[in-house]
Amino acid sequence: MSLKPTVKKIIITAITIFIIACCAVWYVFTVKFTDTVKEKADYAVNALDLIDEFKKNDSLANKKYAEKIIAVTGVVTEIEMADSTVNIKLADTTTGSYAIFAFQQQHLAEAKTIKEGDKVTIKGSCSGGTYSQILETEYIVFKRCALSK
Amino acid sequence: MKKTICMLAIFFVSTALFAQKKTTTSATVAFDATTSLDALPMADNKTVVAALDPKSGMIAFEAIVKSFSFKNPMMQDHFNSDKWLDSDKFPTIVFKGKITNLKAVDFKKDGTYLTEVKGDLTIHGITKPLTTTGSVVVTGKAVSATAAFTIKVDDYGITNKAIDNGKVAKDPKITITADFK
Numbered sequence: 001m002s003l004k005p006t007v008k009k010i011i012i013t014a015i016t017i018f019i020i021a022c023c024a025v026w027y028v029f030t031v032k033f034t035d036t037v038k039e040k041a042d043y044a045v046n047a048l049d050l051i052d053e054f055k056k057n058d059s060l061a062n063k064k065y066a067e068k069i070i071a072v073t074g075v076v077t078e079i080e081m082a083d084s085t086v087n088i089k090l091a092d093t094t095t096g097s098y099a100i101f102a103f104q105q106q107h108l109a110e111a112k113t114i115k116e117g118d119k120v121t122i123k124g125s126c127s128g129g130t131y132s133q134i135l136e137t138e139y140i141v142f143k144r145c146a147l148s149k
Numbered sequence: 150m151k152k153t154i155c156m157l158a159i160f161f162v163s164t165a166l167f168a169q170k171k172t173t174t175s176a177t178v179a180f181d182a183t184t185s186l187d188a189l190p191m192a193d194n195k196t197v198v199a200a201l202d203p204k205s206g207m208i209a210f211e212a213i214v215k216s217f218s219f220k221n222p223m224m225q226d227h228f229n230s231d232k233w234l235d236s237d238k239f240p241t242i243v244f245k246g247k248i249t250n251l252k253a254v255d256f257k258k259d260g261t262y263l264t265e266v267k268g269d270l271t272i273h274g275i276t277k278p279l280t281t282t283g284s285v286v287v288t289g290k291a292v293s294a295t296a297a298f299t300i301k302v303d304d305y306g307i308t309n310k311a312i313d314n315g316k317v318a319k320d321p322k323i324t325i326t327a328d329f330k
Contacts, residue, residue, distance in 0.1 A: 030221075031221065031222060031223070032220055032221065032222070033220075033222055062240070066215060067215065080173070080174065080175035082175070082177075082328060085175060085177065085195045087174070087175045087195060087196060089174065098174070100174055100175070100196045102195045102196050102216075102218070127196075127213050127215040127216035128213055128215050128216075128240060129213075130211075130213060130240060130241060132198050132211055133211065133243075134172065134198050134199070134200045134209055134210075134211055135172060135174070135198055135200075139174065139198065141196045141213050141215075141216045142196075143195075143196070143216055143218045144218065
């Protein structure tokens with residue numbers, strides 16, 4: 001039994017579309033975030049300048065920086081560590097306002113080598129900033145961070 | 150006389166220090182909305198601001214919504230979109246409450262204490278009362294607190310097809326852990 005060429009074409013096209021659709025779905029559901037080290041920073045800023053920018057107008061600053069990759073340079077004022085977490089803080093010690101960086105899983109080991117007083121450049125995805133009612137100060141949060149080399 | 154004054158001074162200073170509000174900027178809030186149909190909707194936020202006042206029993210946390218980190222970028226985009234948490238419009242999740250059985254917790258003695266917490270949880274701009282149990286662990290000067298509970302997402306105005314189709318849990322589990330300073 002031989003299929004007509006038109007029917008054959010339709011079957012091949014349908015199978016091809018099905019395979020492409022499966023690949024697309026598989027890709028969407030298994031794709032992960034790129035290693036932040038490999039991502040290009042949208043902005044490079046000094047920590048204290050960044051904190052000032054958020055304090056002056058956090059709505060504008062959130063529009064500018066949220067979900068962007070930012071390289072922030074400053075002096076480490078505090079390290080908060082738990083079993084699976086290393087958060088590095090660059091704070092304005094006069095006001096208590098701060099930027100905090102949660103490190104990406106694959107960069108936890110390098111984060112554990114950082115000490116208070118170190119001058120560092122950290123690259124991460126900015127989650128935005130807000131005024132904390134609890135701490136009564138402005139804070140800016142970063143996720144998926146890595147030391148910038 | 151001098152000795153008595155010194156003793157009283159030490160007592161008042163230590164009492165004042167003990168009564169101070171404890172805070173952290175690295176509390177973790179994790180949520181798990183996975184179902185048998187989808188293992189992706191789960192995330193955590195490791196930069197949550199939290200506070201505990203041992204004197205009054207006040208307990209609170211603030212989480213920036215965009216700081217919830219997913220493994221899957223598409224899932225994270227959906228979470229922040231206007232169909233879900235709408236993080237541009239409602240940038241924070243806030244809980245303010247109290248430990249209602251404060252007498253059961255001795256902050257001066259090492260141990261694990263079961264707590265009852267009552268307060269208000271604000272998600273997606275909607276505030277609902279929340280009552281849950283948790284635990285407080287005292288180890289020397291360190292105090293940590295944990296709580297786990299479920300919420301109904303439609304209570305917070307979050308409804309969509311993925312929830313109706315069973316791909317995202319209607320009642321995700323929320324876990325909070327905080328190591329206070």
